[in-house]
Amino acid sequence: MKTVYTKSAPEAIGPYSQGMIVNNLFYSSGQIPLRADGTLVDGAIEEQTHQVFSNVKAVLEAAGSSLNRVVKTTVYIKDMNQFGAINEIYGEYFDTHKPARSCVEVARLPKDALIEIEVIALVG
Numbered sequence: 001m002k003t004v005y006t007k008s009a010p011e012a013i014g015p016y017s018q019g020m021i022v023n024n025l026f027y028s029s030g031q032i033p034l035r036a037d038g039t040l041v042d043g044a045i046e047e048q049t050h051q052v053f054s055n056v057k058a059v060l061e062a063a064g065s066s067l068n069r070v071v072k073t074t075v076y077i078k079d080m081n082q083f084g085a086i087n088e089i090y091g092e093y094f095d096t097h098k099p100a101r102s103c104v105e106v107a108r109l110p111k112d113a114l115i116e117i118e119v120i121a122l123v124g
Helices: 047-064 080-093
Strands: 003-004 019-022 025-028 072-077 100-105 116-120
Touching: 003 025, 025 047, 047 080, 047 116, 080 100
Parallel strands: 072 100
Antiparallel strands: 003 019, 019 025, 025 116, 072 116
């Protein structure tokens, strides 16, 4: 196992890593809309979703992977009524490559974020 860390994404806010590589797979921790300096993007769902993707891209790059190598995403959202806006932005990042996805509405996310995304991707 190899721990993944980058200063281009927010540091873990607990006893976990930004992600782990096991064999040829990268498993990210959930990324919320924190900037790399740890401050929360306290805007609309669209702004928060773009920041989450910025973080996801940063940890993927640190792992030696990319959005085009993602095989599965899990999206946690605070309000399923925002799914349409999230889905539209999601489609900007996963245009032709469409990994498997789960989307779940949750009661609350860390830092009261509106969205969190985790990914599994191929590396190497």
